[in-house]
Amino acid sequence: MTVNKNSRPPRFKLFQAPAAIAIQKMNKTGNYRGSPRDRGYDAKWDRLSIAFRKRHPCCLWCEQIDRDTLTDLVDHIIPVVDRPDLKHTWSNLMALCRHHHAQKGVMEVYARENGLLGMLPEWCRDPEKRPFQFRPVA
Ligand SMILES: [Zn+2]
Numbered sequence: 313m314t315v316n317k318n319s320r321p322p323r324f325k326l327f328q329a330p331a332a333i334a335i336q337k338m339n340k341t342g343n344y345r346g347s348p349r350d351r352g353y354d355a356k357w358d359r360l361s362i363a364f365r366k367r368h369p370c371c372l373w374c375e376q377i378d379r380d381t382l383t384d385l386v387d388h389i390i391p392v393v394d395r396p397d398l399k400h401t402w403s404n405l406m407a408l409c410r411h412h413h414a415q416k417g418v419m420e421v422y423a424r425e426n427g428l429l430g431m432l433p434e435w436c437r438d439p440e441k442r443p444f445q446f447r448p449v450a
Pocket residue numbers: 371372373374375381408409410411412
């Protein structure tokens with residue numbers, strides 16, 4: 313094989329790529345969480361998530377403020393890390409956009425730190441019941 317000295321060599325051998333990328337991400341952010349597969353999102357979850365997005369194509373929190381935004385992902389209302397038994401429970405799911413998923417993540421931390429994880433379902437469904445700092449800005 314001739315190598316053009318102006319062309320850049322491949323950065324990783326193909327079989328090394330996933331691990332190499334993971335290490336790169338970890339070095340960059342210091343908190344790479346692992347691939348979705350590593351985090352336990354399996355084929356059963358894929359099917360459930362797709363079915364859920366078909367039923368709920370729009371972000372729930374955007375709908376609550378009269379916006380139509382396509383959903384980016386399916387969120388566990390009570391996080392899997394806290395309630396792994398609810399991982400595949402339809403009523404523990406909601407469709408969110410990326411923006412609202414980030415907000416929900418902050419609300420989860422707040423709920424966990426204050427022993428209020430059980431409030432998450434109510435807070436997620438009714439913006440008026442959320443702690444003040446998590447209510448939508450009018
Ligand atoms: Zn949204």
